Amino acid sequence: MDNHFDVIVIGAGAAGLTAGIYLSRAKVRTLILNEGAVGGQMVLTHEIANYPGVHSISGYELARNMKTQAQNFGCTIKSNLRITSFDLSGEVKKITVNEKDTYTSHAVIIATGGRSRTIGAVGEDTFKGKGISYCATCDGDFFQDKEIIVVGGGNSALEEAVALTKYASKVTVVHQFDHFQA
Incomplete structure (x- = not known):
């Protein structure tokens, strides 16, 4: 060979x-x-x-x-x-x-790509791509008129949250600290 x-x-x-x-x-x-x-x-x-x-x-x-x-x-x-x-x-x-x-x-x-950061929540793997998303640009349209949660307080999370306001009826940001790091 x-x-x-x-x-x-x-x-x-x-x-x-x-x-x-x-x-x-x-x-x-x-x-x-x-x-x-x-x-x-x-x-x-x-x-x-x-x-x-x-x-x-x-x-x-x-x-x-x-x-x-x-x-x-x-x-x-x-x-x-x-x-x-x-x-x-x-x-x-x-x-x-x-x-x-x-x-x-x-x-x-x-061309090894990248990996999204996960939070390790119960059921996260089960609902990946079926309600849990790691790309607002890719998946924003799936959340049209829905109430959604974005987890994180860094630049990426806040950019995703802002992008999702064009689709979702309500965007809530959940973060572990009392201030954003972005």
Whole structure:
């Protein structure tokens, strides 16, 4: 098996899959490596209604479609693995997964995304994407004419609260201190 690729993409969320689609379509031999399931944070989203050209789709469906599209163009995708070492210092980049398989390339794209801060509330995982949201810009429309709570007192929480006033009938900010830190 040839473990050398033109480009290795680390991360299979929206950015990583998009890179895989564009590179593979351009006949660039591409490998996507991902620690978890393909799709990143989007697979946790119950409904995506702001993706251009798509009326409404679940995050899981969109991730599956993007994965299929990348593979149809020839992209190799390996998921549910662990990157155990890497050396990006030389002309040839080396990435080892699961302490045994090493892949090489001349270029690496790091598309590992981010994670939303959670509060650890009972039921938080159950209602993620079904009432609990971490992106007002993405999900504001789902809260049209509803009374909602924003948790936090930093810049992000207050910016989200202000953005949600365009949709919600009432926005309450809950914070653990007697003053905002924003």
